[in-house]
Amino acid sequence: MPSVPRKPDPTRRSERSRQAILEATRELISEVGYAKLSVEAIAARAGVGKQTIYRWWRSKGAVVFDSFLALSEGVDGMALPDTGDIEADLKAVIRATVAEFADPTFEAPIRALNLEIASDPDLAAQYREKLAGPVDEAKKERLRSAQRAGQIAADADLDLALELLYAPLYQRWLLRSGPLTPEYADAVVDHVLRALRP
Amino acid sequence: MPSVPRKPDPTRRSERSRQAILEATRELISEVGYAKLSVEAIAARAGVGKQTIYRWWRSKGAVVFDSFLALSEGVDGMALPDTGDIEADLKAVIRATVAEFADPTFEAPIRALNLEIASDPDLAAQYREKLAGPVDEAKKERLRSAQRAGQIAADADLDLALELLYAPLYQRWLLRSGPLTPEYADAVVDHVLRALRP
Numbered sequence: 001m002p003s004v005p006r007k008p009d010p011t012r013r014s015e016r017s018r019q020a021i022l023e024a025t026r027e028l029i030s031e032v033g034y035a036k037l038s039v040e041a042i043a044a045r046a047g048v049g050k051q052t053i054y055r056w057w058r059s060k061g062a063v064v065f066d067s068f069l070a071l072s073e074g075v076d077g078m079a080l081p082d083t084g085d086i087e088a089d090l091k092a093v094i095r096a097t098v099a100e101f102a103d104p105t106f107e108a109p110i111r112a113l114n115l116e117i118a119s120d121p122d123l124a125a126q127y128r129e130k131l132a133g134p135v136d137e138a139k140k141e142r143l144r145s146a147q148r149a150g151q152i153a154a155d156a157d158l159d160l161a162l163e164l165l166y167a168p169l170y171q172r173w174l175l176r177s178g179p180l181t182p183e184y185a186d187a188v189v190d191h192v193l194r195a196l197r198p
Numbered sequence: 199m200p201s202v203p204r205k206p207d208p209t210r211r212s213e214r215s216r217q218a219i220l221e222a223t224r225e226l227i228s229e230v231g232y233a234k235l236s237v238e239a240i241a242a243r244a245g246v247g248k249q250t251i252y253r254w255w256r257s258k259g260a261v262v263f264d265s266f267l268a269l270s271e272g273v274d275g276m277a278l279p280d281t282g283d284i285e286a287d288l289k290a291v292i293r294a295t296v297a298e299f300a301d302p303t304f305e306a307p308i309r310a311l312n313l314e315i316a317s318d319p320d321l322a323a324q325y326r327e328k329l330a331g332p333v334d335e336a337k338k339e340r341l342r343s344a345q346r347a348g349q350i351a352a353d354a355d356l357d358l359a360l361e362l363l364y365a366p367l368y369q370r371w372l373l374r375s376g377p378l379t380p381e382y383a384d385a386v387v388d389h390v391l392r393a394l395r396p
Contacts, residue, residue, distance in 0.1 A: 115313055117373055124374045132375065159376065160366070160385055167365035168358070174372075175315055176322045177330065178357065187358055195393040 020046040021053060025067040030105070034064065034112040061123045064113065065130040078135045080142035086151045087193055089142065094165060094185040101173040102180045114174065136162055153198045164192045218244040219251060223265040228303070232262065232310040259321045262311065263328040276333045278340035284349045285391055287340065292363060292383040299371040300378045312372065334360055351396045362390045 024045035028037050039060055043050045057063045081089045100106045117124045139162055146152040152161075168188050172178045222243035226235050237258055241248045255261045279287045298304045315322045337360055344350040350359075366386050370376045 111316065114373075115317055118309065118316075119313055121374055127373070128375060132373075157385060160382075160389065163366040163369060164362060164386075164389060167369040168361040171361060171365040171368050175312075175325070175330075176319055177326060184358075187355060188362075191358065191362060191393040192389075194395075195389040197392075 017046070017048050017052060018056065019070075021048060021056075021063065022067040022070045025063050026071070026109075029064060029067070029109045029112065034109070034116045037064070039063070059126070061116075061126045062130060065127060068113075069131060069134070078138040080139055082142055082145055084149065086142075086146035086149070087189065090165065090189045090193070091186050094169070094189050095182045097166070098169055098180045098182065098185045101169060107173070111174070150198060152193075152196045156196045161192065161196055164195065165189065215244070215246050215250060216254065217268075219246060219254075219261065220265040220268045223261050224269070224307075227262060227265070227307045227310065232307070232314045235262070237261070257324065259314075259324045260328060263325060267329060267332070276336040278337055280340055280343055282347065284340075284344035284347070285387065288363065288387045288391070289384050292367070292387050293380045295364070296367055296378045296380065296383045299367060305371070309372070348396060350391075350394045354394045359390065359394055362393065363387070 021042060024042050025037070028041055028045060032041075037060060039050055039053050042060075042063065043053055046053075053063060057066065080093050083089055117127050136159070140158045143152060143156070143158050143161055147154050147156065165188060169180065169185070172180055172184075178184070219240060222240050223235070226239055226243060230239075235258060237248055237251050240258075240261065241251055244251075251261060255264065278291050281287055315325050334357070338356045341350060341354070341356050341359055345352050345354065363386060367378065367383070370378055370382075376382070
């Protein structure tokens with residue numbers, strides 16, 4: 001049999017390019033914000049051609065959402081802790097969210113992205129599909145476990161439960177309408193659990 | 199006594215100019231959005247000099263907030279209904295809010311303003327002082343009446359209560375993350391009242 005010349009492994013090369021693109025995206029969004037971010041700049045920073053990016057993602061927004069998802073090692077990394085104590089677990093998670101919102105290096109790119117989402121219905125739809133939807137699903141998994149344990153009403157509306165937990169922090173952060181403290185996080189969780197009690 | 203020549207009433211002339219400025223502001227914000235709105239354009243539309251506007255308001259944001267407040271005939275017009283039934287009153291109000299968010303002619307200028315507030319901490323502070331603060335105070339008055347009637351816990355945190363009532367609708371509207379329906383309004387009120395029960 002004729003010897004076959006060794007070719008580079010395309011799968012491994014692809015994964016390296018993918019990681020470089022996601023990293024470049026996160027760097028650039030912190031440096032220039034979402035509005036000024038361009039696919040050209042991402043390609044240049046990542047050392048790939050623009051067409052490589054468009055082969056995997058249909059838009060700038062899609063790359064950005066994947067770059068945020070990759071930070072948490074995908075949706076699996078977004079799963080909430082489950083110690084069996086829903087109150088303790090939610091307080092830990094909501095306190096962490098409050099701390100992220102209070103951190104300028106974290107909140108700046110998220111703010112830029114939120115302004116863009118709020119003014120662009122197409123981007124909002126992509127955001128739901130690529131990022132918010134899967135993340136919410138992971139959070140609801142924890143609430144379902146609390147339902148099975150009898151800590152939350154079996155017929156609770158879990159989408160509304162997530163909104164009651166997260167929207168107050170979101171609004172306070174976005175409009176800078178009040179302090180984001182651990183005590184505030186705990187108060188929100190206490191109220192929402194009271195509303196969801198079986 | 200010498201006769202005094204009749205002078206135009208300066209109070210009445212001032213009030214006419216003030217109303218013309220507020221009306222011009224509302225018209226223009228619907229036509230061009232907040233970002234492109236200029237004090238020059240407001241002055242031209244209202245038929246006054248730019249300096250007249252700056253005598254009464256320190257910035258474009260301040261005029262805009264007053265123009266929205268004037269729509270409700272000031273903070274008094276923002277008072278919530280009080281039939282004695284907190285559940286019915288809140289459902290009426292939250293259904294009306296949901297309907298406003300779902301109305302394109304209403305929501306477009308509010309969205310433009312919210313994007314500006316979210317990206318400008320100074321404007322956010324003015325918004326709290328001139329518009330959100332007084333409106334929230336009027337809403338809290340209704341919640342205090344429910345506290346006196348024993349329908350809401352006497353020690354309830356009323357700022358948090360307002361956030362739990364309004365932030366879920368606000369987030370759903372801003373991020374277009376779900377339908378804004380009367381049923382949704384009712385579900386939010388039911389949950390929040392359960393959380394605030396004495």
